Amino acid sequence: MGTYLFGGTGESLDPKFDALSSLLDAGTFARVEQLGVSDGWRCLEVGGGGGSVANWLADVVAPAGHVTVTDIDVTRLEERDNVTVLEHDVVSNILPGNAFDLVHARLVLFYLPARDLVLRKLRDALRPGGWLVLEEFDCLPLEVLSVGSSGAPEDAKLIMRVKNALLTVLDHAGAELAWGARVEKALRDAGLNDVSGSREVQEWEGGSAGCRLLAATARLVRAKLPLTDDEFDRYLELMASPETVVSSYAMCSAQGRR
Secondary structure, eight states: OOOOOOOOOOOHHHHHHHHHHHHHHHHHHHHTTTTTOTOOOOOEESTTTTTTHHHHHHHHHHHTTTTEEEESOOOEEEEEOOOEEOOOOOSSSSSOSSEEEEEEEEEOOOOGHHHHHHHHHHHTEEEEEEEEEEEEEEEEOEEEEESSTTTHHHHHHHHHHHHHHHHHHHHHTTHHHHTTGHHHHHHTTOEEEEEEEEEEOOEEEETSSSHHHHHHHHHHHHGOOOOOHHHHHHHHHHHHHHEEEEEEEEEEEEEEOO
């Protein structure tokens, strides 16, 4: 299994999970709703993180449906009447076969060198006719659009230095930085039907959920970033400044039916 850089650190994960939820949940909910998820569905949420998607699904499929939510760190997940929390490594542990109407994973396979193997495991966990939905970043497009007038060239270079350093850390840990760009093809290659997808690039202003995500990620791997303390502090200031605008990573989503 690849090294998941952001797992197992308890409360320090909160800013990252909260930023991810604010940034991505609305799109996730709309995407899954289009598949017709409703009362009675049995759902698997892989890499449940802060639990926002699993809790939303539990409400949608109640009272007759059920959600199983897995992660290697389950400290922020909670059981409910129709939610089972499972501490689980999707690479090495077994999943039930032919069991779920919906399997969803967001920013999970991106980190895993065994992502194609895991994709087949998720496919096999579906009931015939069930849907697999994957949401992944393509991390390569992010660019600096604006940093205001004071120190702009140096600040823009600093943001890109941090971006490149973060991507190097991810790459060394086994992430596939452009995984999102090939996720639709991967679903087709896995034999799924009715495959479709979307790709979205946003503008992230300083202080937004997207820039808070970048800042939280940088904090979690601070020791691996080749920056002075002054440079790192300036980067955090830029991520909080409304004068900063960056084009986001591309969020690529795809779904397919077994």
